[in-house]
Amino acid sequence: MSANPCLILVLNSGSSSLKFAVQDTASRTPLLSGLAERLGEEGAKITFKDDAGKQVHPLAEASHAAALDAVLAELKRRDWLDALTAVGHRVVSGGEKFTESVLITPEVIADLEACSSLAPLHNPAAVLGMRVAVQRLPNIPHVAVIDTAFHQTMKREAYLYAVPMALYRTQSVRRYGAHGTSHRYVAREAVTLLGLDPADHGLVTAHLGNGASASAVQDGHCVDTTMGMTPLEGLVMGTRSGDIDAGAVLHIMRAGRLSPDEMDTLLNKQSGLLGLSELSNDCRELEAAADNGHEGAAIALEVFAHRLARHIGGLMVSLRRLDAVVFTGGIGENSSRVREMTLDRVRVLGLTLDPQANARMIRGAAGVISVPGATPRVAVIPTNEEWMIACDTNELAHRIPGSAMGKVA
């Protein structure tokens, strides 16, 4: 910890979980992080992780409030409560209302609650987390860092679907994008890593985790992205289909007499890498299986790479020029194989791969993996959404008149 620590508590509330991290604004590695899980169920527990290792405790009460109390009790035990200067909350959807991170007020909470129809699994949980945290920590600023905010700079030609405009006007049907905090973070890091002009550059960022999306980022602003109104569109994901002909959806529903809920489950939970491979949603497992001759695993990885390559090509046209493609997320940061398979399919764009550099860029390593001197470049940059949330939170808290908070190093 730094000499005069400024600690930010980062919270990510899910419907049955609460992820947290305590960041010292002087370091990118959290001092303490963890997860409370099975909230609202039997066997609720909380895991704390720090340099010394992991500790798991049962939670007496299976609620978000009890989980936050356990986190605060741990901060007190470590004598860190006085150094806690602000709380950053991760929010999945801010609809069209929020274009950047924002200090939390009762009005902001109400507006985010009103966006719940756009993220029914996530926003109600985030709002619950905010209410509990504001009640427990009323004297320090709380900030909402909203995933969709980064994508609000898209032009209407990029975010509108070609369906009756009335659906946009009355039901907010449009592309919102996802993983905005991650895309924003790696795009910012890429400018530093690659020595780009912050005011004049073009990137395609590919966030490949269980959920996956790619974005076109021009001069630090999102100009296009693959994820749509819901987290279903675009790239192949662990269990989500990504792009599919809407006509095929109707056909499957009619032929199988599926209800909307059953179709929802098919597309969100039984498709993607899992559906194609008929084996697993886990990329690492599929790579091992493909090596052992499992054809489904090989097919799943091929479709994943093809779809990504196709979208990289598509996203490029939204940019003035392409300086680099950036890989991040569990797959993007670790799977040299998926990166190689993808880059193999975009040679027509002049993208290259240095096999040795590609093999080295795993487990948290950041660097260039294209052939030295070749352009556009290709890079791997591990994402750090908690750090991005802590930075925004610290910056906004700092803007409050009379605030004595430290700046992020």
Ligand code: ADP
């Ligand atoms: P989430 O979206 O849930 O945060 P992650 O970003 O952690 O997910 O990504 C999870 C994915 O990353 C899984 O498919 C996992 O198999 C993959 N992954 C992690 N490590 C490796 C690896 N060494 N090789 C290939 N895939 C990996």
